[in-house]
Amino acid sequence: MADMRSFRDAITSWAWGGPAAPAYELATLLPVRGIVLVEGPSDVAAVDALAHGYGRDLAEEEICVLAMGGAMNVARFVDRAGPKGLNVQLTGLCDEGERGYFARAWARAGLEPDFFVCDVDLEDELIRALGVEQVTELVRQQGDLRPLLTFQSQPAQRERSTHQQLRRFIGTKKGRKIHYGTVLVEALPHELVPPPLRDLIDFV
Numbered sequence: 001m002a003d004m005r006s007f008r009d010a011i012t013s014w015a016w017g018g019p020a021a022p023a024y025e026l027a028t029l030l031p032v033r034g035i036v037l038v039e040g041p042s043d044v045a046a047v048d049a050l051a052h053g054y055g056r057d058l059a060e061e062e063i064c065v066l067a068m069g070g071a072m073n074v075a076r077f078v079d080r081a082g083p084k085g086l087n088v089q090l091t092g093l094c095d096e097g098e099r100g101y102f103a104r105a106w107a108r109a110g111l112e113p114d115f116f117v118c119d120v121d122l123e124d125e126l127i128r129a130l131g132v133e134q135v136t137e138l139v140r141q142q143g144d145l146r147p148l149l150t151f152q153s154q155p156a157q158r159e160r161s162t163h164q165q166l167r168r169f170i171g172t173k174k175g176r177k178i179h180y181g182t183v184l185v186e187a188l189p190h191e192l193v194p195p196p197l198r199d200l201i202d203f204v
Helices: 004-015 021-029 041-053 071-081 096-108 122-130 132-141 145-152 162-170 176-187 195-203
Strands: 034-038 063-067 089-095 116-118
Touching: 004 021, 004 063, 004 071, 034 041, 034 071, 041 063, 041 122, 041 176, 041 195, 071 089, 071 096, 089 096, 089 195, 096 116, 116 122, 116 195, 122 132, 122 162, 122 176, 122 195, 132 145, 132 162, 132 176, 145 162, 162 176
Parallel strands: 034 063, 034 089, 089 116
Antiparallel strands: none
16 A cells, blocks of 8 residues: 555665665655655654644645654765655754754755754754753653653763753653654644744745
């Protein structure tokens, strides 16, 4: 069955040396109108949750949110999806530390830099938007308060701010980053959505 997940698998395979034909076929069959390039699955979960909060389903709108397995891989995905490949509209979301990878990939493809940059990273943006008290309450609601308190008591964490501790905690366990990407985004009222995320949703 042709769906956006099949397309994501096909273009990822192509990016890593697989055949191009399945990606071209699915891009036409679905069709795919645009691609949002992000680093990993937690970013996909957050972008999808944000779109849902605005009453949108990006897959239904023929937009693929695609995890690249790391920002350093952006050039190979831009090559496949951009003017030299599928030639669909491209955008992306990255951390400040990844801006250079994205800028070089877009420039090499001859594209305007239509991607959006988090000041530090996505988790930092979300914690700043909600505030540490609300994020801590969300952690409690998810049943993770005791693990958080244990984490905060570790010697390496004692000198860090609560904001920094929360950011580190969210990324310490497999699956937690994906889970909290959705939880934090769903808790955001529209007026608190960080600019990079708001601008991304407006763009697509």
